[in-house]
Amino acid sequence: MTLARISRLPPLSPLSLRHARVRYGPLEALHGVSLTAPAPGLTVLLGRNGSGRTTTLRALAGVVPLSGGAVVWDGTDVTGMPAFERARRGLCLVPDRRAVFGSLTVRENLDLASADHTFYPHLETLLARRAGTLSGGEQRMVALCRALSTSTQARVVLADEPTRGMSPAAAAHTYELLASLDACVVLAEQRLPPVLLGRRAFVYELSRGAVVFAGETGEWAARRPGTP
Numbered sequence: 001m002t003l004a005r006i007s008r009l010p011p012l013s014p015l016s017l018r019h020a021r022v023r024y025g026p027l028e029a030l031h032g033v034s035l036t037a038p039a040p041g042l043t044v045l046l047g048r049n050g051s052g053r054t055t056t057l058r059a060l061a062g063v064v065p066l067s068g069g070a071v072v073w074d075g076t077d078v079t080g081m082p083a084f085e086r087a088r089r090g091l092c093l094v095p096d097r098r099a100v101f102g103s104l105t106v107r108e109n110l111d112l113a114s115a116d117h118t119f120y121p122h123l124e125t126l127l128a129r130r131a132g133t134l135s136g137g138e139q140r141m142v143a144l145c146r147a148l149s150t151s152t153q154a155r156v157v158l159a160d161e162p163t164r165g166m167s168p169a170a171a172a173h174t175y176e177l178l179a180s181l182d183a184c185v186v187l188a189e190q191r192l193p194p195v196l197l198g199r200r201a202f203v204y205e206l207s208r209g210a211v212v213f214a215g216e217t218g219e220w221a222a223r224r225p226g227t228p
């Protein structure tokens with residue numbers, strides 16, 4: 001498959017969090033997080049488990065409510081906009097879990113999202129399989145097809161550990177596909193994928209619900225002499 005840039009519907013505008021706070025009961029998971037994801041462009045949220053990167057994606061998607069701060073998209077405050085309305089406007093969230101309908105076949109999962117499998121030729125032989133019987137990496141491929149398909153016209157793609165469970169070759173292919181999108185792409189990762197070091201991307205590193213670094217990939221790598 002040719003990795004030409006995949007066209008999306010204009011206009012493209014950045015997606016931002018402004019001093020965002022999120023609470024789960026008595027615990028605050030985000031402590032005034034501010035970030036801006038360019039469009040088009042690639043942004044990577046780094047952090048260990050519990051750092052707040054997954055909560056940040058969910059806040060951008062509207063899956064969890066803010067207890068303070070704002071979400072701004074297209075220059076408009078969309079903090080109160082429900083997740084389904086953000087999806088209708090072109091925001092696609094690929095969560096870390098339950099990203100496919102396990103009882104449906106791969107083909108049925110793709111048909112529900114008006115997606116196709118051509119991004120991952122390996123799925124051709126799995127179309128009749130129940131999605132719940134696939135490996136973790138294969139399920140990620142099915143889920144990502146929805147975000148990658150031109151028919152979805154995604155303007156924002158939020159993906160939580162998109163290559164978890166994939167082989168190194170499939171993971172590298174996935175990052176190439178995501179980087180080729182003419183969209184605002186935000187990835188949540190525990191570590192910066194080496195394949196992205198050679199690309200211009202923005203990095204936000206989170207720790208305990210706060211941003212501890214913000215800059216481009218080259219700046220992030222310069223702070224870590226051992227980075228390949």
